Amino acid sequence: MSLDLFSSRFLFSSGAAKKLPSRRRVTFVAAAPSSPSTPSPPRSQDASSSSRQRSVRATPLSPNKGASRPAGSNGRTRRRRQRRTVEGGQEQGSCVPSVEEASIRVGTLYENGDPLGRKELGRCVVEWLRQGMQSMASKFASAELQGDMADLTTAALTLNWGSAEGQLGFVIQAQPYLSSIPMPKGLESLCFKACTHYPTLFDHFQRELRGVLLSYQNQGLIWDWRSTQTWKLLKEMANSTHHRAAVRRTTPRTKAVHSSIGVSLKKVRLMQDRIEDFVRHMSELLRIERDAELEFTQEELNATTMLDNNSKPSKPVEYLVTHGQAQQEQCDTICNLSVISSSTGLGGLHLVLFRIEGEHKLPPTTLSPGDMVCVRTCNSRGEGATSCMQGFLYNLGEDGCSITVALESRHGDPTFSRLFGKSVRIDRIQGLADALTYERNLEALMLLQRNGLLKSNASIDVVATLFGDSKDVMKMEQNCLIDWGESSVPDPRLSERCAFDDSQLRALSLGLNKKRPVLVIQGPPGTGKTVLLTELIVRAVRQGESVLVTAPSNAAVDNMVERLSRTCLNIVRVGNPARISPSVTSKSLAEIVNGRLGQFRKELERKRTDLRKDLRDCIEDDSLAAGIRQLLKQLGRDLEMKEKETIMEVLSDAQVVLSTNTGAADPLIRKTGCFDLVIIDEAGQGIEPSCWIPILQGKRCILAGDHCQLAPAILSRKALEGGLGKSMMERASLLHDGLLTTRLTVQHRMHDSIASWASKEMYQGLLQSSHSVASHLLADSPVVKDTWITRCPLLLLDTRMPYGILNVDCVEHLDPAGTGSFYNDGEAEIVTQHVLNLVHCGVSPNEIAIQSPYIAQVQLLREKLEEYPELSGVEVSTVDSFQGREADAVVLSMFGQTHWEL
Numbered sequence: 001m002s003l004d005l006f007s008s009r010f011l012f013s014s015g016a017a018k019k020l021p022s023r024r025r026v027t028f029v030a031a032a033p034s035s036p037s038t039p040s041p042p043r044s045q046d047a048s049s050s051s052r053q054r055s056v057r058a059t060p061l062s063p064n065k066g067a068s069r070p071a072g073s074n075g076r077t078r079r080r081r082q083r084r085t086v087e088g089g090q091e092q093g094s095c096v097p098s099v100e101e102a103s104i105r106v107g108t109l110y111e112n113g114d115p116l117g118r119k120e121l122g123r124c125v126v127e128w129l130r131q132g133m134q135s136m137a138s139k140f141a142s143a144e145l146q147g148d149m150a151d152l153t154t155a156a157l158t159l160n161w162g163s164a165e166g167q168l169g170f171v172i173q174a175q176p177y178l179s180s181i182p183m184p185k186g187l188e189s190l191c192f193k194a195c196t197h198y199p200t201l202f203d204h205f206q207r208e209l210r211g212v213l214l215s216y217q218n219q220g221l222i223w224d225w226r227s228t229q230t231w232k233l234l235k236e237m238a239n240s241t242h243h244r245a246a247v248r249r250t251t252p253r254t255k256a257v258h259s260s261i262g263v264s265l266k267k268v269r270l271m272q273d274r275i276e277d278f279v280r281h282m283s284e285l286l287r288i289e290r291d292a293e294l295e296f297t298q299e300e301l302n303a304t305t306m307l308d309n310n311s312k313p314s315k316p317v318e319y320l321v322t323h324g325q326a327q328q329e330q331c332d333t334i335c336n337l338s339v340i341s342s343s344t345g346l347g348g349l350h351l352v353l354f355r356i357e358g359e360h361k362l363p364p365t366t367l368s369p370g371d372m373v374c375v376r377t378c379n380s381r382g383e384g385a386t387s388c389m390q391g392f393l394y395n396l397g398e399d400g401c402s403i404t405v406a407l408e409s410r411h412g413d414p415t416f417s418r419l420f421g422k423s424v425r426i427d428r429i430q431g432l433a434d435a436l437t438y439e440r441n442l443e444a445l446m447l448l449q450r451n452g453l454l455k456s457n458a459s460i461d462v463v464a465t466l467f468g469d470s471k472d473v474m475k476m477e478q479n480c481l482i483d484w485g486e487s488s489v490p491d492p493r494l495s496e497r498c499a500f501d502d503s504q505l506r507a508l509s510l511g512l513n514k515k516r517p518v519l520v521i522q523g524p525p526g527t528g529k530t531v532l533l534t535e536l537i538v539r540a541v542r543q544g545e546s547v548l549v550t551a552p553s554n555a556a557v558d559n560m561v562e563r564l565s566r567t568c569l570n571i572v573r574v575g576n577p578a579r580i581s582p583s584v585t586s587k588s589l590a591e592i593v594n595g596r597l598g599q600f601r602k603e604l605e606r607k608r609t610d611l612r613k614d615l616r617d618c619i620e621d622d623s624l625a626a627g628i629r630q631l632l633k634q635l636g637r638d639l640e641m642k643e644k645e646t647i648m649e650v651l652s653d654a655q656v657v658l659s660t661n662t663g664a665a666d667p668l669i670r671k672t673g674c675f676d677l678v679i680i681d682e683a684g685q686g687i688e689p690s691c692w693i694p695i696l697q698g699k700r701c702i703l704a705g706d707h708c709q710l711a712p713a714i715l716s717r718k719a720l721e722g723g724l725g726k727s728m729m730e731r732a733s734l735l736h737d738g739l740l741t742t743r744l745t746v747q748h749r750m751h752d753s754i755a756s757w758a759s760k761e762m763y764q765g766l767l768q769s770s771h772s773v774a775s776h777l778l779a780d781s782p783v784v785k786d787t788w789i790t791r792c793p794l795l796l797l798d799t800r801m802p803y804g805i806l807n808v809d810c811v812e813h814l815d816p817a818g819t820g821s822f823y824n825d826g827e828a829e830i831v832t833q834h835v836l837n838l839v840h841c842g843v844s845p846n847e848i849a850i851q852s853p854y855i856a857q858v859q860l861l862r863e864k865l866e867e868y869p870e871l872s873g874v875e876v877s878t879v880d881s882f883q884g885r886e887a888d889a890v891v892l893s894m895f896g897q898t899h900w901e902l
Contacts, residue, residue, distance in 0.1 A: 526749025552686035
């Protein structure tokens with residue numbers, strides 16, 4: 001029996017490596033010597049030579065025949081060898097395996113992903129592996145220093161390391177280095193087992209390569225070991241699907257887990273099976289959703305009609321920004337900009353300030369901070385004249401004349417140099433699929449599968465609760481590992497100090513119970529969920545807990561930041577500065593770090609200025625100029641080091657860290673360590689894989705939101721029907737007969753006429769109205785006139801005439817900008833007039849909100865309201881962006897009507 005390998009590039013024998021032609025078929029064979037205690041029969045010289053080889057070797061197959069038979073492998077010799085093994089009672093590890101054993105072991109290379117360590121191999125074999133892999137790692141690392149990475153890159157591509165065949169090729173490639181190290185005496189069998197086990201080899205190679213690169217960095221031979229091409233090739237292999245499948249543990253470390261969560265070994269294995277099924281299913285749904293996003297992006301590319309047929313841009317992003325470039329009135333493009341200055345922001349962001357030529361105001365635009373944009377020079381007609389530099393909009397100047405963009409290109413980039421002194425245009429890039437979110441969701445699922453039930457995992461109780469059955473959960477409670485009751489230390493002044501109703505007090509008490517791993521707080525509209533969470537976070541910090549707060553969207557996170565800013569807590573908002581609301585930037589990590597480094601940067605810039613001046617003066621002295629350049633580089637390194645230290649200080653001192661769900665995968669947050677409590681607000685709007693990102697970083701979690709309101713946004717219908725649209729909050733609320741869930745039942749926002757329908761249709765009639773708002777009207781305010789409009793709590797305006805005919809002006813239209821959205825001009829006019837009537841009755845514009853499910857309708861409403869200065873302050877937004885907030889008067893523009901019975 002033999003194993004054929006197709007992607008091998010090396011033959012290995014006892015002491016040397018011999019190159020093979022590419023795509024040559026080789027076969028693993030093992031040369032088995034006779035037992036030392038048994039005299040060997042006479043053999044030929046070739047056979048004797050083969051028997052002295054104490055390691056694995058590979059021989060090429062004949063092109064027209066099967067595997068060539070190694071010397072000494074005839075039937076009689078093989079039977080004698082087997083008989084000696086049985087009669088001699090040899091200990092395990094004292095002989096080299098037979099051909100059949102070798103084939104089986106290599107054939108089952110991927111059936112067991114458990115890495116082999118000292119317990120299985122022993123100290124001597126592990127040391128032998130370390131020396132061989134260190135030799136291989138040194139060869140790879142030195143190749144980069146000598147500029148020979150092209151050969152190694154070609155080898156990696158030829159072996160296709162990310163594939164199953166490539167992993168076998170990796171094993172083959174390691175053999176020459178292992179064969180050059182003498183095997184420990186009597187342990188040849190274990191050495192053979194280790195040298196053909198891919199997960200073990202990869203683990204040792206990665207460790208040794210990191211050590212070699214670190215030593216090079218310490219010697220000053222390389223700048224950053226993580227940025228080397230060698231390490232990037234290794235991580236590319238590590239991130240491949242086949243690699244993850246190969247090194248994945250087939251069974252959990254059940255011994256450690258059993259004593260940790262207090263359930264039987266059999267139950268733990270059932271939990272692990274459920275986790276693996278869940279991860280497999282969710283990974284497939286994420287892939288389907290990702291494909292749908294990419295397809296949508298491709299449709300955006302194909303929709304381009306304004307592109308000159310004679311010019312074909314080199315990058316897909318060119319197609320995206322050129323779409324509709326002749327119509328700047330669509331507000332996705334700003335032309336006639338000039339570069340004013342550039343600077344380096346936190347984390348090396350390259351910030352470029354642009355201003356409208358002639359000191360004019362910026363035109364009306366839908367661009368907002370965080371939008372992906374393309375920057376390039378333009379000709380006299382405003383058309384793009386150079387290649388696109390991609391970045392994101394950092395901020396819009398308060399003067400209305402300037403705009404700042406964070407670009408990927410750096411100083412010295414020829415394209416960037418061409419921007420100076422030229423007319424520049426900025427375009428929003430539509431329809432780009434976000435690869436980072438997809439990768440972080442997948443990474444969270446892999447961590448859940450690999451570490452979810454390990455004793456070292458801080459969130460093991462959460463994982464066991466969400467994947468165990470009701471009996472498992474009860475068993476954990478009986479063993480005093482968890483507690484489903486309220487806080488064991490109730491505060492008698494709680495109800496007096498907080499104006500909370502009974503349902504809120506119960507949720508607060510449950511949330512403060514440190515032994516409760518999972519709590520689901522369902523907060524219907526107006527029930528005070530955000531106020532409750534704020535109080536819960538304050539009290540959790542007081543009882544010594546570190547808190548991580550996340551939400552699916554930046555808007556929801558910033559809403560929590562605003563609430564917590566009014567407390568005395570030390571909070572830090574982590575995320576892209578361009579996507580953080582201006583009202584909470586003072587609490588952002590970038591702003592805090594910049595404030596602390598202000599004086600340091602001034603001093604550093606002064607030193608840089610002096611050094612640059614000296615560099616100009618000594619331009620003819622090459623040695624002195626080289627020294628000054630080294631000093632300038634050292635100043636840059638000092639700034640980078642100081643930034644990293646300051647960032648870690650800020651995060652370590654923070655009592656509460658806030659970010660989006662996917663933002664919680666930021667290495668900066670991961671390095672801060674485990675949190676005592678993780679709170680996910682608006683959990684009903686996030687897909688479950690994204691919720692696992694923060695949950696796996698905490699000891700217990702609270703899911704707050706309302707799955708009866710907005711659901712996760714899913715593009716693919718197949719993924720939606722497969723269950724990707726079912727949030728973790730919805731799934732958890734149904735587990736263990738509702739044991740994990742508590743509901744807020746009293747709403748403090750709406751007139752009872754509005755709340756009663758929602759209570760009946762969505763909450764089984766359990767949502768009650770507080771006496772303070774049940775009959776409250778706009779007319780009750782002393783500054784508001786008493787009219788029929790202000791005394792009407794719920795007004796429905798039908799844009800259809802009798803017999804279902806639409807009013808002439810109230811016809812739906814597709815947005816000509818190509819966004820796929822809809823607008824209704826007649827309905828927008830009705831909404832504007834109604835808002836005018838409310839303002840004339842004394843309702844403050846700041847207390848009025850207009851919502852619509854369509855972005856085109858939102859933009860149309862904003863344009864109409866701009867015509868009336870007295871309506872300044874009225875907020876117009878989409879339904880999902882307004883989620884979680886409130887206003888005295890809310891006008892909902894539905895754009896169209898379907899005859900549903902309410």
